[in-house]
Amino acid sequence: MRTKTIVPITAEKLASCGKCRKCSLGCPGHIDIPAMLAVFCAYQTGGKSALLPIKDFHKRGLPIDCIECGACTDHCPKRFDVRAAMKELAIQSLMR
Ligand code: SF4
Ligand code: SF4
Numbered sequence: 001m002r003t004k005t006i007v008p009i010t011a012e013k014l015a016s017c018g019k020c021r022k023c024s025l026g027c028p029g030h031i032d033i034p035a036m037l038a039v040f041c042a043y044q045t046g047g048k049s050a051l052l053p054i055k056d057f058h059k060r061g062l063p064i065d066c067i068e069c070g071a072c073t074d075h076c077p078k079r080f081d082v083r084a085a086m087k088e089l090a091i092q093s094l095m096r
Contacts, residue, residue: 004079011041016078023072023082031061033072033082040085043092054093063089 007013014037023033036057042050054062066086073082 006073006081007079009037009040009080009082009085011045013078013080014038014041017080018077020077022075022077023080025075026071027061028067028069028071029061029065029086031063031065031086032057036063036089037080037082037085040089043089048092051089051092054089063087063093066090 017034017037019034021034024031027033036054039050039053063086066083068083068087070083073079076082
């Protein structure tokens with residue numbers, strides 16, 4: 001049974017990310033989640049220009065490849081809400 005609350009990602013919260021990469025292990029979208037979360041936080045504070053690095057991920061998983069399975073959050077010791085971050089990045093990337 002899940003007992004820990006899912007934590008919305010902010011730049012402040014992401015500072016406690018241990019870069020353990022447990023979130024990326026088994027991601028069906030093959031997304032480099034820690035790297036993408038760094039982009040997400042830069043976007044939150046810096047706006048749409050911070051989304052430019054996403055094009056460098058074109059041979060790996062992109063936010064749009066997220067199928068919202070939630071495995072990342074299940075494996076994350078911080079219980080970060082990766083799904084919400086990927087969804088926002090996918091929407092904003094498509095709107096650029
Ligand atoms: S599993 Fe959580 S703490 Fe570990 S790298 Fe991913 S986001 Fe950071
Ligand atoms: S919710 Fe998205 S980012 Fe997380 S493991 Fe599933 S496909 Fe990957």
